[in-house]
Amino acid sequence: MKCSTCGKNYKRRAWYIKHLKTHNGVEARQSSVRSTTFTSDRVDPHVSHGEPLTGNHQESINIRTRLSIPNLKQSTWKVHDDNLAVLLEHPGSKQELNSQVETFQNTVYDYFSEQYPPRNRYARKNNDNSFKLKMRKKKRELIKNLRIAKALGDNHLSHQLARALRSILKLIQGISAQTAEYRDNFDRAKQEVDFDKNPFEYSKTIFKKERGQLLLTNDQIYDHFKSTYEVPKSLRRYRDPNDQKPEFPRIEFHGIPPTLEELSSQIKRKSSKSAPGPDGIPYIVFKKCASVRKHLLNIYGKIWSRKQIPECFGKAIFVLIPKKDRVTDPKDTRPIALTNTISKIFFSVLQTRMTRFMLSNNYFRPNHQKGFLPGISGCLEHNTLLSESLKDARKSERQITVCWIDLENAFGSIQHELMLFALRWYNFPPLVRDMIASYYSKLRFSIITKEGPSKSLSYNVGLFQGCCLSPIAFNIVINILVDKLICNEKKWGYRFKFNNKYTESILAFADDLAILTRNPKHCQVLLDEVDKFCEWTDGLRTKPSKCHCLCLGRRNTRYTSYDPGLSLGGQCISTVTENAPFKFLGRKIDNIGRTPSLEGIVDSFLNDLNKLDAGVIKDVEVVARARSNG
Numbered sequence: 001m002k003c004s005t006c007g008k009n010y011k012r013r014a015w016y017i018k019h020l021k022t023h024n025g026v027e028a029r030q031s032s033v034r035s036t037t038f039t040s041d042r043v044d045p046h047v048s049h050g051e052p053l054t055g056n057h058q059e060s061i062n063i064r065t066r067l068s069i070p071n072l073k074q075s076t077w078k079v080h081d082d083n084l085a086v087l088l089e090h091p092g093s094k095q096e097l098n099s100q101v102e103t104f105q106n107t108v109y110d111y112f113s114e115q116y117p118p119r120n121r122y123a124r125k126n127n128d129n130s131f132k133l134k135m136r137k138k139k140r141e142l143i144k145n146l147r148i149a150k151a152l153g154d155n156h157l158s159h160q161l162a163r164a165l166r167s168i169l170k171l172i173q174g175i176s177a178q179t180a181e182y183r184d185n186f187d188r189a190k191q192e193v194d195f196d197k198n199p200f201e202y203s204k205t206i207f208k209k210e211r212g213q214l215l216l217t218n219d220q221i222y223d224h225f226k227s228t229y230e231v232p233k234s235l236r237r238y239r240d241p242n243d244q245k246p247e248f249p250r251i252e253f254h255g256i257p258p259t260l261e262e263l264s265s266q267i268k269r270k271s272s273k274s275a276p277g278p279d280g281i282p283y284i285v286f287k288k289c290a291s292v293r294k295h296l297l298n299i300y301g302k303i304w305s306r307k308q309i310p311e312c313f314g315k316a317i318f319v320l321i322p323k324k325d326r327v328t329d330p331k332d333t334r335p336i337a338l339t340n341t342i343s344k345i346f347f348s349v350l351q352t353r354m355t356r357f358m359l360s361n362n363y364f365r366p367n368h369q370k371g372f373l374p375g376i377s378g379c380l381e382h383n384t385l386l387s388e389s390l391k392d393a394r395k396s397e398r399q400i401t402v403c404w405i406d407l408e409n410a411f412g413s414i415q416h417e418l419m420l421f422a423l424r425w426y427n428f429p430p431l432v433r434d435m436i437a438s439y440y441s442k443l444r445f446s447i448i449t450k451e452g453p454s455k456s457l458s459y460n461v462g463l464f465q466g467c468c469l470s471p472i473a474f475n476i477v478i479n480i481l482v483d484k485l486i487c488n489e490k491k492w493g494y495r496f497k498f499n500n501k502y503t504e505s506i507l508a509f510a511d512d513l514a515i516l517t518r519n520p521k522h523c524q525v526l527l528d529e530v531d532k533f534c535e536w537t538d539g540l541r542t543k544p545s546k547c548h549c550l551c552l553g554r555r556n557t558r559y560t561s562y563d564p565g566l567s568l569g570g571q572c573i574s575t576v577t578e579n580a581p582f583k584f585l586g587r588k589i590d591n592i593g594r595t596p597s598l599e600g601i602v603d604s605f606l607n608d609l610n611k612l613d614a615g616v617i618k619d620v621e622v623v624a625r626a627r628s629n630g
Helices: 013-024 074-087 098-113 131-152 155-198 199-207 217-230 260-267 283-288 291-304 343-361 378-398 416-425 432-442 468-485 520-535 600-612 619-629
Strands: 315-322 333-339 402-405 444-449 506-509 512-517 548-555 556-560 583-586 587-588
Touching: 074 098, 074 283, 074 600, 098 291, 098 343, 131 155, 155 199, 155 333, 199 600, 260 283, 260 291, 260 343, 283 291, 283 343, 291 343, 291 432, 291 512, 315 619, 343 468, 343 619, 378 506, 378 548, 402 444, 402 520, 402 600, 468 506, 468 520, 512 520
Parallel strands: 315 444
Antiparallel strands: 315 333, 402 512, 402 548, 506 512, 548 556, 583 587
């Protein structure tokens, strides 16, 4: 085995491990890495800030410092791959599954942390010996001596010291100007390189929106999440809905263990910049090291055969994303769950197979539900169909009623028993149901805030936002509602004038729902079905204050929009007005269903140009460089 740092070769594995432990004077890390906690105000969960906190934080989930692996040549990765192949070859067939997974993660993490020790990304450079600091020190000495000379009444010495002080000040100003010019030139050159390399990524840095501020204490956040998610698990046994059960699958679920091709395909799709979970291992390790993928495949095979998910797969850290500029209520945050990398890869394989199973057996109807489905631009297609429906109704003066439904905390309100019922309802095999039940029985999370990580909490209700399994699991549950709503689509759905045979009544993108009917009466019937479904789920709740409706038709011989008087959950649904438009799947809707006025688009465009002018590369140069690259 060869050390990638010093190039020494070792014939025996024990010698090589001993070398790693003493290399560069760095002591070996223990296989069980200490938990990393935070005292700074940064939210990055993978920046080390010293010793673990005590008191209320001692029960938080162990969070390792993210591995800082630099850009390496392929030959260097080959050396790492060969070394890891030897380190991972220890006999582990008799080892318990949880211990085997922990040993695998510890071995990979310890190896790379010894090769590339974590460093503080925010450490300031030491410029104590810089020429500019020496001049400033000299200036302070001259000012002190000048005051003494004036106090003694020595005019000749005072005159000489004043001249020397002016020379020093002029020199410092010149150095500052040169430094600023050098910094501007450096920033310009760097931005030009970034633009030429990837114009899209460069534009994201220019037009990136500022994130809101969390004006919350750790205790406020902890109490909210504890009362919301660490609740007694629901033991309700869901009865079959009063609908016809889906047909038995024509194409059986692909039940063999994950293959190396599936594993490699899923890893290839992942971004190397994605933040890892508590394990601290980035995707780049799995992309570059074939031996790690091979050993990981062996672990997945054991998970598949035993139908049991390891404990570490259910651990996550929550990073809170503000929904507003200034957040004073924990409900106005979006918790993104960061799970271990090996669990994300495993559930990516599983969700791909589950999606294929639902699509191949026509359980999912892509013309209605377009959320998280591969190869489908759901937002664009739904918005286009909705826009064309409203245009057709206005042009032909046909009656149309549209209602947009908002579900409160949709992902966080799904009962785990409800999800397992949905899997049985759509004929998933016991293998899948047992693995998912094992996974959701072990969910725990710790919240990362500016005050540090909280104690770990049980996640007894809801789906992790950020887990690869959550989108397909939510779609399967909400698909029961979609099936109920489309039963009368041909009778109640809106019909286009150019094609009376084509009707559309439901537009769904995950939890974003829109109902299209020919008149308000039929729309109200479907809204009542939504109420019944939410009551049946024992968790999902509609939010009438954020629901909207739009009705176009003839009123007193005049074709116009009017209030249809729809209600949801006993509360009236507000009508869309031109002065108070709202967004559906990223597109604004006003009272006649048109997109925003041209004036608003021009203002937005001019605002973007001002942001571009504030950068180093101006707008004219951007266009010129884009043309030359194109």
